[in-house]
Amino acid sequence: MLEHVGRLVVRARRIVLALTAVAVVGFAVAGIGVIDRLSGGGFVDADAESTQATQLLDQDFGTGQPNFVLVVTSPSGSSVDDARVRQLGADLTGRLGRETGVLEATSYWTLGSPEALRSKDDRSALVLTRLAGDEDEVRDTARTLRERFDDQDGLTIQAAGSSVVYGELTDILQSDLIRAELFAFPLTLLLLLAIFGGLVAASLPLLIGLVSVTGTLAVLAIVASVTDVSVFALNLTSALGLGLAIDYGLFILSRFREELATGTEPHEAVRRTVSTAGRTVIYSAVTVSISLAVLLIFPLYFLTSFAYAGIAVVLLAAFAAVVVLPAALAVLGHRVNALAIPRFWRRGKAKPDRPNFWGRLAAMVMRRPIPFATVVVVVLLALGAPFLNARFGLPDDRVLPASAESRQANDVLREEFSTRETEPAFVVATEPVASAEVASYAEELSRIDGVARIDASTGSYAGGRQVAPPSPQSTQYGSSNGTWLSVVPDVETYSPDGERLVEDIRSTQAPAPVLVGGRSAELVDTRGAITDQLPLGLGLMAAAVGILLFLFTGSVLIPLKALLLNLLSLTATFGAMVWVFQEGHLRWLVGDFAVTGTLDITMPVLMFCVAFGLSMDYELFMLSRIREEWVAGADNVTAVTRGLERTGGLITGAALIVAVVFLSFVSSGVTFLKLLGLGLALAVLVDATIIRGVLVPAFMRLAGRANWWAPRPLRALHALIGLRESSKTPG
Template structure:
């Protein structure tokens, strides 16, 4: 099948090239418009109780949470007439903006929560209209413009809240993206020139990688009309697009040059290249795409967005390497070696040193297995003490204005940091029904008070009437508001929410929401789905590798080794970003004592998929030699000889593209960059070059064993090249 595909690509090579070029241009024109349409949120579970409570707050109580905090801090009392006039002026101008639903200020409510501890500051809480066609980032920019035109005198203004943090993260990611590309692309060009020794050959993988990125931008742009898409997905698209586009093209170009060097005509070389390297690329891409599809199991669109971007970029990379690149190779022929920078490029790579390494390993496989496993387990050890959290403004650098402003607001207005915990119960309940429940909620550790229609409760006792600051009944819904001393997005607040939910409500249907509950539901949503996602990855990988090799043992071995290298990568992440080691090397990092759960899940699935990439590269050559010779030891040595150079080069190129994310300013991107880079390098060195030959030598002919029914199944439906 693949040989016929290669022959067809060669026959229509000019048409394939021109139509692909037009397609890339169209994707670029449309795709570059995706960035303003992306969202920096997506960490909450839309099917949770907290999401239902948020909807009730918006629809029944007309009380959605504030999107932007505008804090004014002066040198005189906030009650000073001139200061009050300034606050009211800014509030009026913000209220007049399109897309602003409500502005609540200290000067309107005189609420002590909205007044600074020293009395010299006041706060405006700005709520955006979710139904407005005006984007939140545009409204935030307009508010900044208003503040810039007002005569503030000696008054300082701080902007906080989700809108300010979201805008800061989006802006930072856009600048980080440009910076990472400015690092990755020049280094990639240099490495490609070293690997290929020819400027023409080196340019092919880079063009496929860039085209894959543009195609994925186009897909993400279309998806923004159907669903929310996270801005963080851009980093995966660029890293994976360049990396896989280059890896797959490296395999195809190397095989094409090998076929030309053996004396084949260009047409036969293209057909044979697609039949061998093209088949490996398709299978590898299918494995990576199906692994990334596990992210679709999660309810958070932050993780789902990486599935959208990852699967699309893999598809474009495979199409480019298997269809477009062979067409270009057919047009170039021997001219693929033009503009050479070294003379020996048209000689097939003998790789004798890799065969020597494999033979040395297979003479003493057990010491290699024990030593390498010990190294990986040592690196993985910090993961045992991992504490998981969630992103907030601390994902930004400590010097970022959004972080500094948020810290100033927290220090001067501590009441704002205590986000309310919302409790909703169906029905308009009497005080007699509400009071015992409110009293029980107020007994939960770290809960300061519970405001309810039955009064204010502290430590199980009614201490007075409701403050009246918030509407507590609306139609058929009764609302209670609890206040906790814990930071809303923290493991400690997760304990508080669990204890509050453990208090029996007076009627069924009670729901708890607010920022702390959103954090809890998000964490639990990930844990709830994680077994299904992991099950999907394991089952699909085991099935695909069996269909590829016809072996029972090798898929199991591949999964075990991948888990080892992945655990080591997660251990490094915890050691750096949770425990705070080597922070001087990784930039201006906020160490919070936790690591973002979503980022670890993302890193694990991406790294696992890419690890399978190199497993397929290696096994394809080993199986090719085993089918030819029937000798396990010889096939491992020859397979490593033929593929180790490509695997090493591909891993180095992919690692460079992800390592370019490490200098990023957003911690989540740093985690992805460091985690995937470490996983790739460990996998391509310790695992593929050392552990795989050792395990295959120990297993011997059992590597290729399968029960008779499964062997017949593979002979009929297997993804063999014969």
């Protein structure tokens, strides 16, 4: 089929390029303003108990967790209890409650001056507000309110809460994307110039990137019109779009130039390139897409959004590499080498009497495979050891830079207020409960370690006893449908103590069926949602990739080797995640960030799927050349040596450029984007150098002829349906 594609592309080369130009313009128009249609949340399971509790609290009781909080600070020398400040605070609360989109607004000055809403120095107090709508509507309302309720009448006003955090995340992301592109683009172009030695050839992979990125923005705009899509999917779109454009462009271009160097006529060179290298590109795209598709099984739209963006950008990049780029090559012909510049290094062909660096490295490793493999495996496992101590949380305001308003406001909440009044857990009964049973249940809950206070329809409780009788505000805790209790903690929300508190609440005998919600409950439920689906995801990925590699190679051992080595290549990455971002090392290098002692629980899953896909990308590029030498009659050692000679420099160059693209994320002000960028850059570089240069030749030397073994029934199956590159031309 690809031979037919190659011939068709050559015949219709100018039509293909014209249609591509029209498509890119259409993609760009469709993707305009896509960032405004994307959401800043998606970190929790929409079907979890905590989410159901939040929905029930809203539907049956018309209340919920405050998502917009004002920290109001009195003028220097004044207390929040001064008469003038009290009047200003009450007026502020009243005006806020009358704003469009505000469901309820209460404060220290309207709730009878509870100590929990007053800071330790008596100069600040809280206004707790609940905004209406979904995440996007709440975010937009919060932006409007921040502008309307700025410092006034001598009061300093800071905005906090999840609505403000998500809004600032979106704003920072836009500037981060521009900064990342300004960092990555010139370095990428310089590296391409260094690899190809000519401006024309170096610019062609960017054509693939243009098609894949603009096309994916259009896809995201369409998907966002029917379901929630995370705004952070844009980062993966730009990085993978450019990274895979480089990978696929390098592979297609290097093959085309090899064909020209042998004296092949340009149009025939295009046809051979599409039918050989194009096949590997398609296999790679399918493999990477499978790795990213695993994200679809997790019930968090933060993760599924990366699947939408990743699959779209991968398939578009493959299409552009197999159709659009060959059309451009058919038009250019030998002019692909035009505008040559002095090359910083030359990757050329290996000479029979002197193999290049990668050939010499492969030969050296295969002379002593066991010592080399042992040292590398031990080092990688040692680097990955810190991951054994990983602790996980969910993103909060501390993922923002210290200069962000909501980060500063939440720092004040943590440091100046004695309880977590703005982040209570809550227990919602799904049926009516007698007052005596409510009181008994509240007393029991108040005895749990980590509980500062329980507020219920029957009053307030602490330490196993009632500390306040019912007040006019207590009526909010009951309705004809049931009752609910507010659990004010005195432990950090996203912490082991917070998780333990949720587990203790859920294990306490209740007088009726109850649902437990709140931030800590969201973390517990999200962890459960991810860990429950993880075995299935890993199993599906391993099975699908293993089948594809078998169809590609006809071997049962090579797929197992690839899966094992790809897992091993991620150990250093996961260890670095903990050492840098959980423990706080190297902040001088990656930029300052808040050390919370936890990692975002979604990051290991996301990084694994992306890094695994890219690793398989390089695996296929290398195997295509090794297998061709083997099929052509070379012995195992010669096939591996020649395969690494031809692909080592190409893979390393591609990985270096991809690493530069991901490292641009380190400039972000958002901590988990720093983590994602540094982790993926490290994973790509380790895989392209240590794994491909040392462990692959060591393993294949030890396996010998068994590398290509398969049982007779599977050999027959591969002969029937297996896909392979032609052995007639260099692969």
